[in-house]
Amino acid sequence: MNIKINGEKVQTNLSTILAIQAAFYPEIKTPVRILNGFQTSENLEITEGDELFFIEKGKFPKQEEFEAMLSARHTPHVYEKVKQGRVAIAGLGGLGSNIAILLARTGIGHLHLVDFDVVEPSNLNRQQYKIRHLGMHKTEAMKAELQEINPFVTVEIDTVRVTQENARELFADDDIICEAFDTPEAKALLINEIAGHFPQKKIVSGSGMAGYESSNLIQTKKSIGNLYLCGDGVTNAKVGRGLMAPRVAICAGHEANMILRLLLGQETV
C-alpha cells in the first residue's frame, strides 16, 4: 500500500505503526509517533493513504522534514486548505497579536498585518510581545515572532494607521479581514469602509471583552452583511475596567476560530 512517512511517499506491506518504525526509523530512541495528525502510543493498524511521522522527542528536525513535521499535527486536508488561505489582521494589540499567533500556528499561508503603533510597556499585560520588543513597531515585532513559530507563513506588513482614505486600498486583496482595533470609532470605520464597498468580503470583528466578567458571555454571532461579531457586545474598556489577558485571549480565540471555519468553507458560527 501507499502511505507517507515523514512527508515522503512510501510503498510498504507493513501494516502497523511499530513495524513501520522498526523498518524505516530504527535509530529513533524516544519516538513521538503521529498518525494522520494524531499523536499516539498505540500500535495501530495502517491503511492506504495514511500519513505517519516519527520524530525523536526534543530534537530539531532536518530542514527538509521540518515543514512536513509542523504540518503533521494538523488534521489531514485542513493544512492543505489553510496553507492557501490569506487573512488580513487590522490592529495588532491584545486581539490582533493573539489572533496572528493562533493563525500562524494553524498554518494559514499568508497573513497581512496592519498597525501603526509601537510596542509599549503597557501592552505587555495582554499582548503577545516581550520586553525585547519595546519601542519596535508592532508589525515588525509580530513578524519576527511569527517567523519563530512558523517560518512557512508569508507575512506581509503595513505600518500605517487605517483611515477612511486608505482602508479600501489597504485591504483590496484580502478576502477575509479580521478587525482587531481598540477604539469603537476605528472598528466602525473599518466595518463601514469594507462592508460598504466590498460586500462579498468577510469580516470577523471583536467587540466587548474587557474586565473579568464571565468567559461564557463571549460569543461568536453572525451580524449584518458578511460581518461576524465576537465578544459580549457590551463590556467596554473604561476607567476602572481595563483589558485583561484572559478575556481578550478568549475573544481572540473566537475570532481566530471563526476565521479558520471560513477558510474551511464553514460559514455558520
Place this chain on the structure above:
Amino acid sequence: MVMVNGQATPQAVGQTIAHFLASNGFDLSRVAVEYNGEIVSKDSYAQQYLANGDVLEVVTFVGGG
C-alpha cells in the same frame, strides 16, 4: 412600522436614519447600519427616510482590543 434590531419601532417611520439614530442615543461614529439587507454608507444616513416595512439593523461597537 419599522423593525429596528428586531423590535417594532413605529415612531421611526418618516425619520431619516441619521435623525432616528441620533435621537435614540446611538453614537454615529461607533455604529454600522444595515438598511433592508444592505450596509449603508454614513453619507446616506441623512438622506434615507424610514418607511413602513423597513428593516434596520444597527451594530454598536464598544472599545477594547
